[in-house]
Amino acid sequence: MSSVDEDGDLTAKAVIRNAALRLFAELGHDAVTMRQIAAAAGVSPALVVHHFGSKDGLRAAVDAYAGRAFDSLFAMDEHDVADAVAGDNWMSVAEMFARAFPPGSPLPAYLRRLLLTNDPAGAALFGRWFNQTHQLLDSLTEIGATRPSEDPAVRAAFLLVNDLALLLLRNQVAAAIGVDPLTPEGMARWAKEVTAVYQQGAFVSAPEEEQS
Amino acid sequence: MSSVDEDGDLTAKAVIRNAALRLFAELGHDAVTMRQIAAAAGVSPALVVHHFGSKDGLRAAVDAYAGRAFDSLFAMDEHDVADAVAGDNWMSVAEMFARAFPPGSPLPAYLRRLLLTNDPAGAALFGRWFNQTHQLLDSLTEIGATRPSEDPAVRAAFLLVNDLALLLLRNQVAAAIGVDPLTPEGMARWAKEVTAVYQQGAFVSAPEEEQS
DNA sequence: TAGCATACTGAACATGAGTTCAGTCGACGA
DNA sequence: TCGTCGACTGAACTCATGTTCAGTATGCTA
Incomplete structure (x- = not known):
């Protein structure tokens, strides 16, 4: 076996x-x-x-089990919010996964399935993560750690989606940049670049203030 | 019917x-x-x-058909690179899709499936888009439109993945922010925030503040 | 000991899937 | 007009799947 x-x-x-x-x-x-x-x-x-009971019953049990695992990840996240605020690097969901679960764990791939199949369980998870990201951003804004946004909800969704994207497209990214972004080495490269963009931006604002 | x-x-x-x-x-x-x-x-x-011939044959035919459609999208993209360089807003893949295909088109969802199933066709598509994004960034850097990156490949992957994520998580995002990000209204909100982050960043670089 | 619940199995069942096949229909060239 | 070819169909076939069922073994309780 x-x-x-x-x-x-x-x-x-x-x-x-x-x-x-x-x-x-x-x-x-x-x-x-x-x-x-x-x-x-x-x-x-x-x-x-x-x-x-049935295949559906098994699936429900697996969903519940995975859900509990993700919840514990959640708790860890809440706990680490202090670090996120104190330090100046963004702690991505993918990074949290890589730290919380052993390399061979099927849980990242399972989350992928949940999010991609429009599963209710996946939707619920996304909703909770979204709320948490939103709150985190509010806290950071209060202490002046973020540049203010006109549309905090969209910004929270944008940041969360970017994090999850790495999980969803892990294989394609690995093929493109030559290293699995969920390994320590890949994570380091990825996080460095993400932090740079999130802190200084990627593009230079056009000098002329005239836009269509 | x-x-x-x-x-x-x-x-x-x-x-x-x-x-x-x-x-x-x-x-x-x-x-x-x-x-x-x-x-x-x-x-x-x-x-x-x-x-x-068979269900697999049908699937292959559909893949080939969708592939041709995406290739034409590609050509349009090359053509619009000038605009992307001239203007100061980032033209996302999702935006390209919304402009190229009518609202009811199944092609965005099909691309989603291609990327998610680790399909070879999807991998090839991702690879081509990655190369194009990489080149575009190089061009932009040459003319001083981007802040220099220490790791251009990762930056290209980061930007591409962020774009694609919106396609992949469209439904969840719609539920979170209350508007489908692929409609004109949603696209406007999304693009505004994305442009803001990509130009000014989202977080303030931590100065030498005392941290708790 | 007897009784009973629980874990577990092998074999069979019912259903829905992809596919096959014999044959009908209509268009078109000789 | 005849013959052929391709589009097209209804019904049947084969197989894999989820599920059921009768039955065995093992331990726990009275």
């Missing part, structure tokens, strides 16, 4: 859930069959439905 | 291809059945395989 390595003393139910999480993240919910999941977990297909 | 409105004088083969493009874009390749496509095109399932 491919999952023996981390079975340990987990219950069969947990083993099935983990196998499903990994397969769902890699291949997508629809492309994964109950038989694949059962095989990956080293059990019979009937046991999967015994524990989770 | 739902596609009668634009059938016109198209051949049945083209009608099938269009119906498949729309359904693939909306629901994903795997979630769409041959019978759905046939029904949407007002045709029997057997005719679909008669014209395209």
Whole structure:
């Protein structure tokens, strides 16, 4: 079996859930069959439905499990807001992921699936992150750490979307710049450039104030 | 039928291809059945395989068709580079899409699917866009329109990824800020904020302030 | 010990998928 | 007029999928 390595003393139910999480993240919910999941977990297909009722039930359980994992990430984030305010580098969601989860974790890919399939769970997650980003920006503005924005909601969405983009397009970015941006090396290069743009901008304002 | 409105004088083969493009874009390749496509095109399932050989053949045909459409978008982009250089606002990929394709076009959603499924066609597209963005930045730097970057490749990837993210997360963004960012109204708000950040930055560089 | 609930399995079932096939219809050239 | 070719269809076939079911084993409780 491919999952023996981390079975340990987990219950069969947990083993099935983990196998499903990994397969769902890699291949997508629809492309994964109950038989694949059962095989990956080293059990019979009937046991999967015994524990989770149906494939939808399993999916719901996996969603809930991943949701809890993301929530803990959330808590860590709240805690690190102080650092974000104190330091002068932007702590991206991708960076938080890379720090919170081991390299082989299927959770980043699972978040990707959630956001891309227009899943309600993904929408809820995005909404919470958006609110948190919005509040963080407000706090930063209060202490004068950000340049004021005429449209704080759009700015929050812009920053959040930029962060998530790295997660969504990780593979394409890796191919383009030659290094996986979720490795420490890639993260360093990425963060440096992001910080530069967010602090000084990327383009020089046109001298003439006359615009169409 | 739902596609009668634009059938016109198209051949049945083209009608099938269009119906498949729309359904693939909306629901994903795997979630769409041959019978759905046939029904949407007002045709029997057997005719679909008669014209395209198999579902994979149909998918390949749709990919090729969409690829040609994106290539034409590409050409337009090259042509508009002058404007991008002359004006002082960043012309995003999402903006190009909104201008090139009618509001109801399935092509943005199809590109989304291409990028998300790690499709080779999507990877090739991303690679070409990356190279073009890189060159554009070089040109802009030459004429002093950008602040110099220590890592031009990463900066190009960063800007491109930010643009594409809006396409990928369109729905979530719409829910968060209350307006679809691909409509003229939404685009205006989004572009204004993006331009502001890209010109002046979002954060104030931390001086030697005492930090808690 | 008896009784019972729970974990678990192998085999079968029902359904929906992609595909095949025999055949109809109409256009067009000899 | 005949014959052929391509567009097109309805029905059937094959297969994989999610699910069900009858039954076994193991431990817990009384």
